[in-house]
Amino acid sequence: MDRRFALMIEPAADVRTDYSDTFAIVDASAPALSVGELSTQRGDGVFESIGVVDTHAQETEPHLQRLAHSARLCELPEPNLAQWRQAIGVAAAQCGPGESVIKLILSRGVDHGPAPTAWVTAAPAPDFSAARTSGIRVVTLDRGYDSGAAERSPWLLLGAKTLSYAVNMAALREAHRRGADDAIFVTTDGVVLEAPTASLILRFGDRFVTPAPHGGILQGTTQISLFAHLVQQGFATEYATVPTADLTRADQAWLLSSVRLAAPITAIDDAALTVDHAFTDALNAYLLSPRD
Numbered sequence: 001m002d003r004r005f006a007l008m009i010e011p012a013a014d015v016r017t018d019y020s021d022t023f024a025i026v027d028a029s030a031p032a033l034s035v036g037e038l039s040t041q042r043g044d045g046v047f048e049s050i051g052v053v054d055t056h057a058q059e060t061e062p063h064l065q066r067l068a069h070s071a072r073l074c075e076l077p078e079p080n081l082a083q084w085r086q087a088i089g090v091a092a093a094q095c096g097p098g099e100s101v102i103k104l105i106l107s108r109g110v111d112h113g114p115a116p117t118a119w120v121t122a123a124p125a126p127d128f129s130a131a132r133t134s135g136i137r138v139v140t141l142d143r144g145y146d147s148g149a150a151e152r153s154p155w156l157l158l159g160a161k162t163l164s165y166a167v168n169m170a171a172l173r174e175a176h177r178r179g180a181d182d183a184i185f186v187t188t189d190g191v192v193l194e195a196p197t198a199s200l201i202l203r204f205g206d207r208f209v210t211p212a213p214h215g216g217i218l219q220g221t222t223q224i225s226l227f228a229h230l231v232q233q234g235f236a237t238e239y240a241t242v243p244t245a246d247l248t249r250a251d252q253a254w255l256l257s258s259v260r261l262a263a264p265i266t267a268i269d270d271a272a273l274t275v276d277h278a279f280t281d282a283l284n285a286y287l288l289s290p291r292d
Helices: 038-042 060-073 081-093 130-136 165-179 222-231 244-249 277-287
Strands: 007-008 021-024 047-053 099-107 117-124 135-140 182-186 200-202 207-211 235-239 252-257 263-270
Touching: 007 081, 021 207, 038 099, 038 263, 047 060, 060 081, 060 222, 081 099, 081 117, 099 244, 130 263, 130 277, 135 165, 165 182, 200 235, 200 244, 207 222, 222 235, 222 252, 222 277, 252 277
Parallel strands: 135 182, 135 263, 207 235
Antiparallel strands: 007 021, 007 117, 047 099, 099 117, 200 207, 200 252, 252 263
16 A cells, blocks of 8 residues: 655644645645746755654654754745644654654745745655664765854855755765765864764763754754653763764764664774664664654
8 A cells, every 4th residue: 555645735824723724635646846846946945854653753843843943044934833733743644553754845935936835745664674773884974164164154054954965865875885874974174063864873881972063963853852861861961072083982873863763883984883782772662662
């Protein structure tokens, strides 16, 4: 059975309890966008990917807040979060058992109107069981700017989750060419950033560290949730400036994202890292539990 689902949204600025008349269910495999749509022509828009477990959309509120933050950075119309929240509920109800992914897309629309364009999709999630259990190999890639670029040049939109993902996808292809599964971006002055589609967590003893979410890093909703869980378990967590040299000094490391969840890193630039499989399984058990 095809479990793909798509819902076009007519953006509404008013406040009400029912936005169902602003939603239009469309065939997920059929054309739905204008050829003048700026999301496809220029990547001019923002998005979010929400993990869904047994029809429960994970971390809905943090994702909505990040969508709004990205929209502000890109000078897009402010999304009506109540309307988006209801659309997520409609999409999640279509997902069925198991793991799925909901995508929220807000585009600048079409030149000279209508604008903006908004839609939600839902589909079964890829099978990431191998990455969660066997782990992944990563390489470091120079992101091409220094650690002060985001503050010095805010128009680069380095802290927004935009649809312009060509560089991110190119980085993954380069990682694959180098025999790795994923990449970690670093600055030209030797500071660790993030992965192309994931956050990074390093473990040093009982202390868990992630690169500080300054303008050049998109703070991960899954990372925030996992840090709160780790604190409840009695561990220390820290946001810090991480030198590239510290990557291979970590006792363990993971890439975290909303759909892949916690993937243990087995090697960074061919330097092996230890994997605690039991601990990783416990992290993923938490991340698969209902989280709001």
